[in-house]
Amino acid sequence: MAEESPSSRKSNEIEHKVYARAGLLGNPSDVYYGRTISFSLANFWATVRLQPSHHLVITPHPTHDLVQFSGLDHLVNRLQSEGYYGGVRLLMSICKVFYNYCNENNIELSKENFTLSYDTNIPRQTGLSGSSAIVCAALNCLLDFYKVRHLVKVEIRPDLILSAEKELGIIAGLQDRVAQVYGGLVYMDFNKDHMEKLGHGVYTPMDTSLLPPLQLIYAENPSDSGKVHSTVRKRWLEGDEFIVSSMAEVADLALQGQTAILEKDYSKLADLMNRNFDLRRSMFGDDALGSLNIEMVEVARRVGAASKFTGSGGAVVVFCPDGPPQVKLLEDACKEAGFVIQPLKVVPSYLNEDDLKTLLG
Numbered sequence: 001m002a003e004e005s006p007s008s009r010k011s012n013e014i015e016h017k018v019y020a021r022a023g024l025l026g027n028p029s030d031v032y033y034g035r036t037i038s039f040s041l042a043n044f045w046a047t048v049r050l051q052p053s054h055h056l057v058i059t060p061h062p063t064h065d066l067v068q069f070s071g072l073d074h075l076v077n078r079l080q081s082e083g084y085y086g087g088v089r090l091l092m093s094i095c096k097v098f099y100n101y102c103n104e105n106n107i108e109l110s111k112e113n114f115t116l117s118y119d120t121n122i123p124r125q126t127g128l129s130g131s132s133a134i135v136c137a138a139l140n141c142l143l144d145f146y147k148v149r150h151l152v153k154v155e156i157r158p159d160l161i162l163s164a165e166k167e168l169g170i171i172a173g174l175q176d177r178v179a180q181v182y183g184g185l186v187y188m189d190f191n192k193d194h195m196e197k198l199g200h201g202v203y204t205p206m207d208t209s210l211l212p213p214l215q216l217i218y219a220e221n222p223s224d225s226g227k228v229h230s231t232v233r234k235r236w237l238e239g240d241e242f243i244v245s246s247m248a249e250v251a252d253l254a255l256q257g258q259t260a261i262l263e264k265d266y267s268k269l270a271d272l273m274n275r276n277f278d279l280r281r282s283m284f285g286d287d288a289l290g291s292l293n294i295e296m297v298e299v300a301r302r303v304g305a306a307s308k309f310t311g312s313g314g315a316v317v318v319f320c321p322d323g324p325p326q327v328k329l330l331e332d333a334c335k336e337a338g339f340v341i342q343p344l345k346v347v348p349s350y351l352n353e354d355d356l357k358t359l360l361g
């Protein structure tokens, strides 16, 4: 299962690449002690580079952390489309979480400093987990720079990545981070007992070759996962019966999906994907999901394909049960609607030997 980790080292520089992820079934129940099946995709990735340096420096990205504008209209347009934040706060936050975790667990860190910089081609805030890709790649750099990879268990790493985002007030779940730490296709069970006893879920890598060809549709339409989740989260915490039972049904789709994928029962997979989106829609409501996002799902369904969000909105994973002619119909429909469509490329697992050793210990 292990492939070489997508990292590289030039003299004493460290670079890690982490791919976008798609939730195939069960999301967003990961935020609610549920189950999901998710995978990393080679279509998009973020890279973080670490270079040893005298001071500790977090380098702003020239475009994602823009602070120089041609004028007020440029500044205001930019804030309206992309919000106030780029990746700098993500890098700072994972440094803090990593440092605290090492302190609390008696993992000694040398006194050396570094400069962190990042780049990403993951379409911003489209539910492809651009945020945790940056955080995960930074964590990988820190693990290697301080040579502590063997001391930080693989199952714990998604929690560290999530803590870094929670620290910033981003409402998020673990599925993104698990898919991005493990790579490949992973079945995840976030059962409450396990989560409380072990401090993490139970993660089972699956063979990526079991998946049928899948398509990705997305639009440049940033949506904030925190905002999308906040009302449903509040209702769930209050014990709202409809939300609690619907979320349990979403979690069950991943359980059924695991069997369907293992048996290559793709018509069942299509039904489960569609049901997944229908349940999300009934819980979150059309206003929170946004008409453009709903249209991306609908465009696929109009050609008879199965479709659902990869994350909280912005991108859609599609399965065309009738094969290439149906994919062609879908491409034409997307072109007309102004959506980008491309075949999904699933990344195999990229845990290395040191990572695998921590799973045994």
Ligand SMILES: Nc1ncnc2c1ncn2[C@@H]1O[C@H](COP(=O)(O)OP(=O)(O)O)[C@@H](O)[C@H]1O
Pocket: 064, 083, 085, 086, 087, 089, 090, 120, 122, 123, 124, 125, 126, 127, 128, 129, 130, 131, 132, 170, 172, 223, 224, 225, 226, 311
């Ligand atoms: N492509 C990106 N470049 C820079 N920062 C990003 C990017 N995508 C996300 N972020 C940062 O992560 C935060 C949370 O993003 P989120 O809503 O979770 O989007 P995603 O679905 O891509 O993970 C953003 O507010 C921003 O600070």
Ligand SMILES: O=C(O)[C@H]1O[C@H](OP(=O)(O)O)[C@H](O)[C@@H](O)[C@@H]1O
Pocket: 023, 027, 028, 029, 030, 031, 126, 127, 128, 129, 130, 171, 172, 173, 174, 175, 176, 225, 309, 310, 311, 312, 313
């Ligand atoms: O709503 C979802 O399906 C996911 O939303 C977040 O992911 P994002 O890529 O930021 O949209 C969240 O982090 C995930 O855990 C949810 O499953």
Ligand SMILES: [Mg+2]
Pocket: 129, 130, 131, 132, 172, 225
């Ligand atoms: Mg995110």
